[in-house]
Amino acid sequence: MAESPHIPDQETILERAAVDGSKFRTAFVVLLVAVVSGLFLALAWxxxxxxxxxxxxxxxxxxxxxxxxxxxxxxxxxxxxxxxxxxxxxxxxxxxxxxxxxxxxxxxxxxxxxxxxxxxxxxxxxxxxxxxxxxxxxxxxxxxxxxxxxxxxxxxxxxxxxxxxxxxxxxxxxxxxxxxxxxxxxxxxxxxxxxxxRQILAKIFYYMPLAHDDEERILERFISISRATIKGTLLIGLLQGTLGGLGFFFAGIGGSAFWGVIMVILSVIPGVGAGLVWVPAVIYLYVAGQALPATLLLIWCATVVSTIDNVLRPRLVGQDAQMHDLMIFIGTLGGLFLFGPIGFVIGPVVCGLFLLAWEIYGAAFKDILPPVGELRPSPRPDRHASPEKSEDKSGTSRPKGRRKS
Incomplete structure (x- = not known):
């Protein structure tokens, strides 16, 4: 004798309807927030x-x-x-x-x-x-x-x-x-x-599903990178521009203050900024037949002006910003291209928040992320050993490498 199909009672039906209604409201709220936020970002962009x-x-x-x-x-x-x-x-x-x-x-x-x-x-x-x-x-x-x-x-x-x-x-x-x-x-x-x-930050952090420690890290990293970038870049630029302008003045190059200002502006580019000014100046002096001033200017700029960037930038920017020099370089150039002159500050800030976001991600999912072992270079094949032959799927023979012990 066939069993009669189970008919849910009225209470079960109401519970399912409540669950479905709750899911619908949640989906609607998420969609509404996404659409309105997208419109607001388009207005504020x-x-x-x-x-x-x-x-x-x-x-x-x-x-x-x-x-x-x-x-x-x-x-x-x-x-x-x-x-x-x-x-x-x-x-x-x-x-x-x-x-x-x-x-x-x-x-x-x-x-x-x-x-x-x-x-x-x-x-x-x-x-x-x-x-x-x-x-x-x-x-x-x-x-x-x-x-x-x-x-x-x-x-x-x-x-x-x-x-x-x-x-x-x-x-x-x-x-x-x-x-x-x-x-x-x-x-x-x-x-x-x-x-x-304070109220603006409290409201923003309220809607972020992050731990309070992570929110404080974001704010601290934002301020520290901004301070380090502005302080370090301005100090390095002023030192390079002043010393480079003095070198131009004693080398007999006209408009030394003008070229010093250009050097201050270009010094935001890590490593090569000041060189974009003094290298052509040295070449120009050599071409003009002024070998002694050109040599002295070359020694001065190569040993003093450029050394300022190599010595001070890692200490003033890299340590305070807690970023690698390569990330600072990428952030500075990318920020200049994307945001204009002020990008030398915004770019490193974005890079710093990018690294911090991945640190928070790693801490949140550390229980499910697989451990990474020590990366070892692959062993070199022994040229004196005769390679073994093995048959591949197509039936042709190919050398077979040594197995790891």
């Missing part, structure tokens, strides 16, 4: 750079903000305004003076380029660049440019660089619409980051 700069500077200015809070007896809004004013004075003053001197010397360099080149390379007794090219590259004799064409091309290039730098600096100091907008967004965001930073 054009403002990402000034917001990140504001967040980084706010984290670095927190000690000064706390001092103003105590000074103004807990008035956080007034303390935030005072912090922004001090930061503006500290940043705007030196940068304006440095850019003003650099622009002035850039105009001088660009205006004197053609007369200097014609004086050095235009006379019959001067260095003949065309003859040098033909002597060293005979195959280029038919299409090698003349001495006059070389002088004019180099002069126009130098003049173009000077004009571009002057126009860029003028646009920066006068303020384009885009720069002013980003600057206003950064200042406006910093005011609230300083004033309400």
């Amino acid at each position: 054009p403002l990402l750079r000034p917001l990140m700069i504001g967040a980084i500077l706010s984290g670095l200015c927190t000690p000064m903000f706390n001092w103003f809070v105590r000074l103004f007896r807990g008035r956080r809004g007034l303390a935030s305004i005072a912090t922004l004013l001090v930061l503006f004075i500290i940043i705007a003053g030196p940068i304006s003076a440095m850019l003003g001197l650099a622009v002035q010397q850039a105009v001088t360099v660009s205006d004197r380029a053609l007369p200097w080149l014609q004086d050095r390379f235009g006379s019959a007794t001067s260095f003949d660049a065309n003859r040098w090219i033909v002597d060293h590259f005979p195959f280029a004799e038919d299409f090698a440019p003349s001495q006059k064409e070389i002088v004019n091309s180099v002069s126009n290039a130098i003049r173009g660089v000077g004009t571009y730098l002057v126009s860029s600096a003028s646009s920066f100091t006068a303020g384009t619409a885009g720069f002013l907008l980003e600057f206003f967004i950064m200042i406006y965001a910093m005011f609230f980051f300083l004033k309400d930073g």
Whole structure:
């Protein structure tokens, strides 16, 4: 006799409906949060750079903000305004003076380029660049440019660089619409980051399913990398630019302050930044027939200017940021390409958070991740031993390596 099918009672049906309803609500809430968050990120993406700069500077200015809070007896809004004013004075003053001197010397360099080149390379007794090219590259004799064409091309290039730098600096100091907008967004965001930073961080961490220790590690790593990158890069840049500019001055190169500023800017590139300025200068002195100044400048820049980067950057940036030099290099260059000039700070911060995220992942799944043994190099085959023959699936014989004992 066949058994009758089991019919669930009303209570079971209600329990299943409640479970299905709960799953539906959970899925709907997750989908709603994802869609709305995606729309918000699309709205905020054009403002990402000034917001990140504001967040980084706010984290670095927190000690000064706390001092103003105590000074103004807990008035956080007034303390935030005072912090922004001090930061503006500290940043705007030196940068304006440095850019003003650099622009002035850039105009001088660009205006004197053609007369200097014609004086050095235009006379019959001067260095003949065309003859040098033909002597060293005979195959280029038919299409090698003349001495006059070389002088004019180099002069126009130098003049173009000077004009571009002057126009860029003028646009920066006068303020384009885009720069002013980003600057206003950064200042406006910093005011609230300083004033309400604790509440903002508490709300963000509340929605992150991480342990409190991991949340503190994220915040600590963010601030430490930002501080180390800015402190180390600025100090290294100022030292390299100052010492490099002094070397240019004593070597008789015009516009030493201008080239020093360029060296400060390029020093954000680890390892090779300052060399992009002093190496062409040394070559230029050798070509101009000034062997002694060129040799002295080469020794000075190679042993002092470049050594500053190699010695101080690992200590000022690498140790405080707790990152390998390669990661700092990748973060700096990638940040410059992706975020522009301020990327030298944002890039290493992103790399540091990337490494920290994988550390948290490894700690969370350490029980299921397999252990990694010591990696040993594969043994070299013995050339004197006769290889054994074995048959593969196709029936052809092939040498068989020795088995591990």
